[in-house]
Amino acid sequence: MAEESNTDEQATSDASASPEKQLPPPSILEIEPVYQALGHPRRRYLCYTLYEDTEWSLTDLATKIAAWENDIPDHAVTENQREEVYVSLYHAHVPKLVDEGVITFDEATERITAAEHAEQVLTALEGMGASLNSRQETHARGDMNEKEN
Amino acid sequence: MDKDDPTRGADTHWSQVAQRHYEPNGNGELTTAIVYTIAEADGVSPSEVKSPPLYEVVDASAIEDAFFGPDVAGDSRQGVGTVEFRYNGSLVKVRSDGWIQVYEPTEADLS
Numbered sequence: 001m002a003e004e005s006n007t008d009e010q011a012t013s014d015a016s017a018s019p020e021k022q023l024p025p026p027s028i029l030e031i032e033p034v035y036q037a038l039g040h041p042r043r044r045y046l047c048y049t050l051y052e053d054t055e056w057s058l059t060d061l062a063t064k065i066a067a068w069e070n071d072i073p074d075h076a077v078t079e080n081q082r083e084e085v086y087v088s089l090y091h092a093h094v095p096k097l098v099d100e101g102v103i104t105f106d107e108a109t110e111r112i113t114a115a116e117h118a119e120q121v122l123t124a125l126e127g128m129g130a131s132l133n134s135r136q137e138t139h140a141r142g143d144m145n146e147k148e149n
Numbered sequence: 150m151d152k153d154d155p156t157r158g159a160d161t162h163w164s165q166v167a168q169r170h171y172e173p174n175g176n177g178e179l180t181t182a183i184v185y186t187i188a189e190a191d192g193v194s195p196s197e198v199k200s201p202p203l204y205e206v207v208d209a210s211a212i213e214d215a216f217f218g219p220d221v222a223g224d225s226r227q228g229v230g231t232v233e234f235r236y237n238g239s240l241v242k243v244r245s246d247g248w249i250q251v252y253e254p255t256e257a258d259l260s
Contacts, residue, residue, distance in 0.1 A: 086196055088181045090196075091184050091202045091203040
């Protein structure tokens with residue numbers, strides 16, 4: 001922390017020289033990962049699963065999300081449905097959420113784990129889910145509420 | 150980086166080994182459709198296409214927005230184009246009409 005505040009002082013004095021070139025410190029830009037993470041329905045589903053558990057195998061995650069999307073129980077998910085979600089998670093959404101610091105992904109074990117930005121993303125989901133997302137994600141939130149009760 | 154150099158191998162002959170039509174209004178995503186086409190070209194199942202993740206090669210969601218994005222002022226955009234990229238030595242083309250095509254280099258010209 002002490003080192004950081006030194007850096008801040010330097011930044012402040014630099015800022016007085018050329019204020020238009022100074023970006024705000026990263027700490028107040030923390031909302032960015034939230035928008036990036038929640039910008040796609042599958043990533044929102046993935047984030048909902050982190051309420052239930054902070055660690056998932058990619059296959060279990062794909063099954064869970066396919067079940068939600070098709071509105072069927074986990075055991076009724078077909079191999080084709082699971083594979084379609086698995087491929088999109090592996091090639092698009094998991095690397096995106098890793099980039100945003102919301103999860104980490106172990107390529108060897110194919111397990112995802114909640115990372116440093118997960119909490120603020122979940123807090124945002126909790127706040128906006130009820131009014132903005134209710135129709136699409138009722139079942140995901142239903143699972144989440146059952147878990148809490 | 151050499152493999153990404155578009156000027157490399159002006160003599161390379163490419164032959165199409167797989168193609169698939171992407172339906173923007175269907176259930177699947179463009180990323181998935183591209184990986185399925187690559188899998189078909191390689192003769193493996195889609196979940197066996199692992200390295201590298203497509204995310205590290207091309208921004209598929211940007212292509213999706215550019216070619217298949219939402220209507221503007223009540224009508225779809227009329228732009229026509231093709232995005233090409235290399236994936237493990239194959240050439241992948243994504244066309245604005247929805248066709249995804251995978252090409253592999255052919256051996257030296259036999260003729």
